[in-house]
Amino acid sequence: MKKIKVTELEPGYKLGKDVVSPDGLVLYPKDNIVTEKIIEYLDKWHVESVYVKDEEAEVVQTRRDTEKLVKEKYNKSVEKVSKMIEGLESGETIYEQEVKETAKELMDFTEDYYYFFKLLTQLEDDDNRLFQHSINVGIYSSLLARWLDFDDSVVQEIGLTGLLHDMGRTMTKSNDQATSQSKENEELDKEHPRKGFEIIKSQTKFNDNVAKGVLQHHERMNGEGYPDGVKGSSIHFFARIIAVADVFDQMTSVKFEREKKGVFKAIEHLNKESFNRLDPLVSRTFMNRLMDFFIGSKVLLNDESIAEVIMVNRDEPGRPLIKVRDEFVDLKKNREITIEKVLDV
Ligand SMILES: [Fe+2]
Numbered sequence: 001m002k003k004i005k006v007t008e009l010e011p012g013y014k015l016g017k018d019v020v021s022p023d024g025l026v027l028y029p030k031d032n033i034v035t036e037k038i039i040e041y042l043d044k045w046h047v048e049s050v051y052v053k054d055e056e057a058e059v060v061q062t063r064r065d066t067e068k069l070v071k072e073k074y075n076k077s078v079e080k081v082s083k084m085i086e087g088l089e090s091g092e093t094i095y096e097q098e099v100k101e102t103a104k105e106l107m108d109f110t111e112d113y114y115y116f117f118k119l120l121t122q123l124e125d126d127d128n129r130l131f132q133h134s135i136n137v138g139i140y141s142s143l144l145a146r147w148l149d150f151d152d153s154v155v156q157e158i159g160l161t162g163l164l165h166d167m168g169r170t171m172t173k174s175n176d177q178a179t180s181q182s183k184e185n186e187e188l189d190k191e192h193p194r195k196g197f198e199i200i201k202s203q204t205k206f207n208d209n210v211a212k213g214v215l216q217h218h219e220r221m222n223g224e225g226y227p228d229g230v231k232g233s234s235i236h237f238f239a240r241i242i243a244v245a246d247v248f249d250q251m252t253s254v255k256f257e258r259e260k261k262g263v264f265k266a267i268e269h270l271n272k273e274s275f276n277r278l279d280p281l282v283s284r285t286f287m288n289r290l291m292d293f294f295i296g297s298k299v300l301l302n303d304e305s306i307a308e309v310i311m312v313n314r315d316e317p318g319r320p321l322i323k324v325r326d327e328f329v330d331l332k333k334n335r336e337i338t339i340e341k342v343l344d345v
Contacts, residue, residue, distance in 0.1 A: 001016035001017070001051050001052070001053055001054060002016075002051070002052060002054060002057065003049050003050070003051050003052075004049060004050065004052055004057075005048060005049050006039065006042045006043055006047055006048060006049060006050060009034055009039050009042070009050065009052070010034070010039075010060050010064070011033075011034055011035050011036050011039070011060075012033065012034065012056060012059065012060040012063070013033070013034040013052040013053075013056050013057055013060055014031060014032070014033055014034070014052060014053040014055075014056040015028055015029070015030055015031060015032045015033075015034065015050060015051065015052060015053075016030065016050075016051035016052050016053045017030050017050070017051040018030050019042065019047060019050050021045060021047075027041070027042075027045065027047070028042075033056075034052070066112065066115055067115055067118065067119070070109070070112050070115040070116060070119055071119055073105065073108065073109070074109075074116070074119060074135065077102060077105060077106065077135050078128055078131045078132055078135050079131075080098070080102050081102065081131045081134050081135055081163065082128060082131040084098065084099065084102075084167075085130065085131060085134070085167060085170055088167060088170045088171075088199070089170045093203045094164075094199070094200075094203050094204050096204050096205065096206070099160060099163065099164065099204075100156075100160065102138075102163060103138065103142075103156050103157075103159045103160035103163055104156055106135070106138045106139050106142050106159045106162075106163065107142050107152070107155060107156055107159060109139045109142070109143075110139070110142050110143050110146050110155070113139075113143055113293075114293065116139060117290070117293050120136070120252070129253065130166065130169065132253075133166065133249055133250075133253065134162075134163055134164075134165070134166060134167075135163070136245075136249045137162040137163070137165055137166075137242060137245045137246050137249050138159045138160070138162035138163035139159070139162070140162065140244075140245035140248060140249060140286070141158045141159055141161065141162030141241050141242055141245045142155050142156070142158060142159035142162065143289075144158070144241050144244065144245060144282060144285065144286055145158040145159070145241060147285050147286075147289055148241075148281075148282070148285060157207075157209060157210060157238075158213070158238055158241055158242075160206070160210060161209070161210045161213035161214060161238050161242055162241075162242050162245055164196065164200065164210070164214055165193075165196065165213065165214050165217045165242050165246065166192065166196065167196050167199060167214075168191070168192035168193055168194065168195030168196030168197070168198075168199065168214070169189075169192045169195075169196075171192070171195040171196075171199070172188050172189055172191050172192045172195055190218075190226045190227060191227065193214060193215050193216065193217055193218055193226070193227055194215060194227050196214040196215070197211050197212075197214050197215035200214055209236065209238050210238070212236035212238060212239060213236055213238030213239045213241075213242055214239075214242075215227075215239070216228075216230065216235050216236050216239030217239050217242040217243055217246055218243070218246075219231070219235045219239060219243070220235075220243070220276075220277040220278070221235065221240075221276060221277055221278060221279060222276045222277055224277065225277075235279075237279075240278070240279035240282050241279075241282055243278055243279070243282075244270065244278055244279065244282045244283050244286050245286075247266075247269070247270060247273065247278065248266055248270060248286065251265070251266035251269055251270075252266050262339065262340055262341055262342070263290075263294070263342055264294075264299070264318050264319075264338070264339035264342075265318065265338070265339075266318075267287050267290065267291065267317050267318035268316075268318030268319065269318075270283050270286065270287055270318075271283075271287060271316060271317060271318055274287075287317040287318075288312070288314065288317060290317075291312040291317045291320065292312065294309050294320075294342065295309055295310070295311070295312065295320075296308065296309060297309050297342055297343075297344060298342075298343040298344040299322070299339045299340075299341065299342055299343060300339070300340050300341040300342075300343055301322075301324070301337055301338065301339060301340065302337060302338045302339075302340050303337065305324050305325075306324075306343065307322040307323060307324040307329070307339075308322060308323045309321075309322055310322055310323050310328065313330070313331075313332045316332050318339075319331035319332045322339075
């Protein structure tokens, strides 16, 4: 047992002794698990320190350390990719070895993906958006490849393709999507998969899977994609995986869309797209695994109330069964309620 200041207290700690008010009233008994609410009240009552049990303190500490580590690793990867993309813009060639190493590092996130998802719910967009997007798509693609049971070498190759998928944007000069609203820019932007493909073909020895994955990541199963409008099984499976990762990351980012759409709306969108535009197996796998992660999380609804995610409706993963106060609400039936934001996972 150790004594710690209330300012250092975190949810998850277990109280080692009763917390008693100055006039002898037991505010919280020994063994109570500390929550955010409790910390708030302790602060209100001017309690300065409390006793906590070592074991739980250790678990919380380990969790916090891992979170910090994952965040550091993520920022480092973003930095590496920014150097690579900026290098390309100023006429440098791709350093194959470096890209391979970064892709290998991205695979680490698939082990700690709980922390990666948590980090993503807290991430703020900034000018690094294209770099962040490249990393995120690299990680989602690696995760998808893992969930689809590919060997490590393929997982790494798919991650690498995700990492490189948008580098053609450096050549189409529309890497800042916020300024690419005009028709002309839109047309130019549609060339970025082909530009990326050409860079890979001319500058690297990466195999055809990688090049095809980059070329076809905006192709859609029904033939409505670009640049060639190919459909169904003519789309390389690398590209079908990148497409799901790409759509999801764009839907959950601020800059690429006008407003932040949130994870659940992104899932609903993926679900719709899985019927005609995206590969159904790839998108279902992604939605199901992602939703399992959000079971038990606290979410904010469009009527401002807070709810807990209880169970996933497999045929409509973006609209789960939730609990609002003591009432269960099935969002599949209550269509007017939407989940706006994830508050805590
Ligand atoms: Fe793209």
